[in-house]
Amino acid sequence: MRRGFLDVTIQIASGYQLRMVGAHLKSKLPTPEGEALVRRNEALLLRKHLDEIPGRRPHVRLVCLGDFNDLKNEPAYHEITRRPRQGLHDRAARPGRTGRYLDRILAGRGPLPRASTTSLSARPCNRDVLPGSARVYRSPSWNQASDHRAVFATIVPHAR
Secondary structure, three states: OOOOOEEEEEEOOOOOOEEEEEEEOOOOOOOOHHHHHHHHHHHHHHHHHHHHHHHHHOOEEEEEEEEEOOOOOOHHHHHHHHHOOOOOOEEEEEOOOOOOEEEEEEEEOOOOOOOOOOOOOHHOOOHEEEOOOOEEEEOOOOOOOOOOOOOOOOOOOOOO
């Protein structure tokens, strides 16, 4: 992984922590190794990292964000979102040059409850993202420093 991951835990409110994992996968610019193959491998490494989180902190509220440089129907995106241990739901994205989405916020479902019980500790971070709050920052000079736009959402902590 050339760029690595940013992995931080922040305390939003008393008794409420949020784990945020940021990633910027390989761009679509050609490389000798094959950019799609590199990007898919980076997505596999990200998925492995995300899968290890519940083992260490089973009730963590998780948000994964960044530039995945793939669309929803492409392999890298599927590698990140397909595993059930820490399912992720799309919350925000920005349109790329073609009007499709590259930069995203994915909110974790949290630990999956057992079939026979429903646990309050299994409440998902996805529930804490205020519906309709996910946005893409827009300004007249957004592309002067980078081709990326900030993605953000409002998180309202719910008690466990």
